[in-house]
Amino acid sequence: MTLLKIGRGRGLNHFSDLEKDLISVLVRHIRQFMRLCNHIEHLEIxxxxxxxxxxxxxxxxxxxxxxxxxxxxxxxxxxxxxxxxxxxxxxxxxxxxxxxxxxxxxxxxxxxxxxxxxxxxxxxxxxxxxxxxxxxxxxxxxxxxxxxxxxxxxxxxxxxxxxxAGLCSSAPITVVSELFALSPTESRVAVLLADGLSLVEITEFLGMAHATVRTHLRSVFKKMGVDRQALVVRLIITSVANLA
Missing domain, CATH: 3.30.450.20 (PAS domain)
Incomplete structure (x- = not known):
C-alpha cells in the first residue's frame, strides 16, 4: 500500500486551481510509475x-x-x-x-x-x-x-x-521407469537402447547374460506396447524423460 499526503502551510487552507492541476499531474505520473514498477517486477519473475x-x-x-x-x-x-x-x-x-x-x-x-x-x-x-x-x-x-x-x-x-544424436540420451532411468512402468533394470536396457547401444553392447555394459537381457527387452516391449527396438528408442527420445 502506498500513501501520498500533500499538505500546505498554516494559514493556507485552500488550493488554487493551478495547485490542483499540478497535484493532478503529479498523482497521474506517480500512478504510471507504480504501474511500470509492478510490470517490471512481473517481467523479472x-x-x-x-x-x-x-x-x-x-x-x-x-x-x-x-x-x-x-x-x-x-x-x-x-x-x-x-x-x-x-x-x-x-x-x-x-x-x-x-x-x-x-x-x-x-x-x-x-x-x-x-x-x-x-x-x-x-x-x-x-x-x-x-x-x-x-x-x-x-x-x-x-x-x-x-x-x-x-x-x-x-x-x-x-x-x-x-x-x-552422437551423445548418449540423458533420459533419467528413474523417470523412464515411472513413465513406462518399467523395473530399474528394464529402464536401463531401454535407455541404453536409446543411447544407440546394440544388445551385445548392452550385455557387456550391464555384465549380464545375453538371454537375460533379451528377457528384459521382451518385458520392455510388452509394457511399452511395441514390438521393435526402434520403437522403444522413439518413445524414449520423444518423451518428456529427456526434459526431466
Whole structure:
C-alpha cells in the first residue's frame, strides 16, 4: 500500500486551481510509475521462471532475447558446446561452423523475431547441422517463447533446443521407469537402447547374460506396447524423460 499526503502551510487552507492541476499531474505520473514498477517486477519473475525451467532440462537449451542474443544457457548446452566444434557462442550469438547452416539459422531467428514484434502467428522450426567426420548430425528445434510482450533487452524470446544424436540420451532411468512402468533394470536396457547401444553392447555394459537381457527387452516391449527396438528408442527420445 502506498500513501501520498500533500499538505500546505498554516494559514493556507485552500488550493488554487493551478495547485490542483499540478497535484493532478503529479498523482497521474506517480500512478504510471507504480504501474511500470509492478510490470517490471512481473517481467523479472517471468524471466527467472523461464531460466529456472530451462536449467532443469537435460536437453541442451539456449535462450535468445528479442535481439537474437544469447541470454541463458543451461548446463547440458554448456557441456555440448565444449565438445562440439561445429557450434559455439561468439559475441553473444549462436555461431554455426557452416555458412549455409548459419544462414538458415539466422533466417529462422529473423522470422520469429519479426513475427513476435508484429503479433503474427509463428511456428516452431527445425534444422540439422552436419558434423565433419561423424555419421550422426545434430538437430536443432527452434521455437518462440510465449508470454508477456516484453521487448526489453534480455527478455526471453526464443528457445533453441539441441539434440546431438552422437551423445548418449540423458533420459533419467528413474523417470523412464515411472513413465513406462518399467523395473530399474528394464529402464536401463531401454535407455541404453536409446543411447544407440546394440544388445551385445548392452550385455557387456550391464555384465549380464545375453538371454537375460533379451528377457528384459521382451518385458520392455510388452509394457511399452511395441514390438521393435526402434520403437522403444522413439518413445524414449520423444518423451518428456529427456526434459526431466
Amino acid at each position: 517471468e524471466r527467472n521462471i523461464c531460466h529456472d525451467v530451462i536449467d532443469k532440462f537435460s536437453l541442451a537449451s539456449i535462450v535468445l532475447d528479442q535481439r537474437g542474443l544469447v541470454v541463458h544457457i543451461n548446463g547440458s548446452a554448456e557441456k555440448l558446446l565444449r565438445i562440439t566444434p561445429e557450434l559455439c557462442i561468439d559475441t553473444g550469438r549462436v555461431v554455426i561452423d557452416d555458412f549455409a547452416a548459419q544462414e538458415k539459422f539466422e533466417g529462422i531467428i529473423a522470422r520469429m523475431l519479426a513475427a513476435r514484434h508484429s503479433d503474427a502467428p509463428c511456428q516452431s522450426e527445425t534444422m540439422r547441422i552436419s558434423r565433419d567426420g561423424h555419421s550422426l548430425d545434430m538437430g536443432l528445434a527452434i521455437r518462440p517463447l510465449a508470454g508477456a510482450r516484453d521487448i526489453s533487452p534480455g527478455a526471453p524470446a526464443i528457445a533453441v533446443f539441441i539434440r546431438d
